[in-house]
Amino acid sequence: MSTQQQPVEAESSVEGLTRREAGRWLVAALGAAACRVVPGFAAQQVPALSSVMTVRGPVKPKQLGFTLPHEHVLITHIGPAVDLTDEDLAARELGLYRAAGGRTLVCMTNIGIKRDPPALRRISDRTDLQIVMGAGFYKDKWQTPETRALSTEALLEIMLRDLQKGADGTEVRAGVLGEIGVGHPRTEFEERVLRAAARAQRATGVGMIVHFDIAIPLAEHMEALDILESEGASLTRVAISHLLPADNGPQHLEALARRGCFLAYDFFGIEVWIRKLAKTSLDTHVEAIRRQIDKGLLKNLLFSQDVCSLKQLVANGGYGYAHIIRNVLPKLRAAGVTAGQIDEITVQNPRRLLAGV
Numbered sequence: 001m002s003t004q005q006q007p008v009e010a011e012s013s014v015e016g017l018t019r020r021e022a023g024r025w026l027v028a029a030l031g032a033a034a035c036r037v038v039p040g041f042a043a044q045q046v047p048a049l050s051s052v053m054t055v056r057g058p059v060k061p062k063q064l065g066f067t068l069p070h071e072h073v074l075i076t077h078i079g080p081a082v083d084l085t086d087e088d089l090a091a092r093e094l095g096l097y098r099a100a101g102g103r104t105l106v107c108m109t110n111i112g113i114k115r116d117p118p119a120l121r122r123i124s125d126r127t128d129l130q131i132v133m134g135a136g137f138y139k140d141k142w143q144t145p146e147t148r149a150l151s152t153e154a155l156l157e158i159m160l161r162d163l164q165k166g167a168d169g170t171e172v173r174a175g176v177l178g179e180i181g182v183g184h185p186r187t188e189f190e191e192r193v194l195r196a197a198a199r200a201q202r203a204t205g206v207g208m209i210v211h212f213d214i215a216i217p218l219a220e221h222m223e224a225l226d227i228l229e230s231e232g233a234s235l236t237r238v239a240i241s242h243l244l245p246a247d248n249g250p251q252h253l254e255a256l257a258r259r260g261c262f263l264a265y266d267f268f269g270i271e272v273w274i275r276k277l278a279k280t281s282l283d284t285h286v287e288a289i290r291r292q293i294d295k296g297l298l299k300n301l302l303f304s305q306d307v308c309s310l311k312q313l314v315a316n317g318g319y320g321y322a323h324i325i326r327n328v329l330p331k332l333r334a335a336g337v338t339a340g341q342i343d344e345i346t347v348q349n350p351r352r353l354l355a356g357v
């Protein structure tokens, strides 16, 4: 997982390839091997995608650009004082992210927290943002008794319908699995959802983003990864959500990275709503991230803000959807993280999660 720059050398043809091309090929091949071969676990592969489905149709992986991999455009999960239900407000807030240089946003609102495919498409039209919509089921507690009773096969069928035909009776298709809800402790329903999501990934090649509650023991993360792997998921296309760079502990984070999955630091700015997350400063998190990059975790990192409450919006004094671009990345640059490394985390890693390339 080296991030060394290719030395610039004179073009000189060797067996049809220039030395520079041959060098690039070798670096790419070694990089792919380093990411995929995880000692002790069978390396699973799901097919890479030639396009990623957004709410306005497919886009080429290269067109994704700067991507926030875990946000909510609209969500109903707690109550009117918290939930995001105003389409005009959402469009205004997302417009600020677009204006700051954002290109793509993954909306993790799925079954249980009121997904609204036509609204997402309208907001995408208004903001010219590429929005990738989630398939699958949020946590047990947010589901109806009927949904909780569904078999693994029935859950899989719904996920495949949402990904391949259209979600919730519309033609708007999901482009990713998530957020797949796993509570603490995990329920039987949530385990069936994990199994179905793994099978859906194997069948379609889409990325998967899994919600875990904050500060759970490593064993619970590992058990869920074991379940996914046993059903054929590719852990290199799975993101572990709601990790905190300085609070989860280096051993915990490195153990997850060794399984090949993404570490999703998706709580930047959420402390305006969840006060207990303000205990560790942004500077401390930035320093932890810099150390992790030095240790070779660059290709495992994802950044997002999990905007899911009114308090997080700019209109209400929060940081909004452009917090990472405006406030987090400048701190990383000041700490010595290079432009290439930031591009890896904010453009290339989300693209590998979503498309496998």
Ligand SMILES: [Zn+2]
Residues within 6 Å of the ligand: 179, 211, 212, 241, 242
């Ligand atoms: Zn979540």
